[in-house]
Amino acid sequence: MAGRGRHLDAPRLRPDSPVAPAGGPPEGRSWFGELEAIYRELDLGLARLGARCLACGECCTFPPGSPVLYASWPERAYLAGVPRADSTGPRPTGACPWLDTSTMLCTARERRTIGCRAHYCARALPSEETRSAARDLAERALARVKELVRRWGLEWDYAPVLARLSQ
Numbered sequence: 001m002a003g004r005g006r007h008l009d010a011p012r013l014r015p016d017s018p019v020a021p022a023g024g025p026p027e028g029r030s031w032f033g034e035l036e037a038i039y040r041e042l043d044l045g046l047a048r049l050g051a052r053c054l055a056c057g058e059c060c061t062f063p064p065g066s067p068v069l070y071a072s073w074p075e076r077a078y079l080a081g082v083p084r085a086d087s088t089g090p091r092p093t094g095a096c097p098w099l100d101t102s103t104m105l106c107t108a109r110e111r112r113t114i115g116c117r118a119h120y121c122a123r124a125l126p127s128e129e130t131r132s133a134a135r136d137l138a139e140r141a142l143a144r145v146k147e148l149v150r151r152w153g154l155e156w157d158y159a160p161v162l163a164r165l166s167q
């Protein structure tokens with residue numbers, strides 16, 4: 001999931017803005033609903049792979065040198081609608097702001113990104129074949145988000161989630 005996507009020629013919005021650009025969503029509709037449908041289908045596909053995640057939260061901490069979580073702007077904007085869990089107390093370096101470090105559970109599970117959903121370590125999904133299938137599902141979901149971005153005139157901006165939060 002690493003790498004930067006190209007930027008569409010669309011108005012720039014704050015990464016944490018939950019709204020579409022002016023003139024974007026037709027009356028009574030929201031691209032949020034479309035993103036949720038993409039997530040639901042992705043989750044269904046992933047469930048069929050039979051992963052057994054221990055919910056240890058290790059893959060939700062990104063110390064220097066570790067893999068970086070990337071997501072498109074719509075994914076980040078949707079995630080940012082959930083209050084962060086990092087307002088109090090010391091936290092491990094690189095802990096995702098939505099990780100509850102007392103339980104090591106995600107506090108934004110319904111709104112987590114494609115990368116969050118499709119990443120499984122070798123303990124959760126032991127076969128490389130199924131981990132590869134999970135990556136394929138993630139790529140397909142991301143392609144659908146790209147299509148959503150094009151239709152709604154949103155910003156693509158595929159970027160590191162944590163780095164963008166600190167900007």
Ligand code: SF4
Pocket residue numbers: 052053054055056057058059060119120121122123124
């Ligand atoms: S995928 Fe692996 S590292 Fe991540 S929470 Fe599940 S068991 Fe832990």
Ligand code: SF4
Pocket residue numbers: 059060061069096097098099100105106107108109112113116117
């Ligand atoms: S949003 Fe949730 S699942 Fe994704 S890295 Fe943060 S704590 Fe983990």
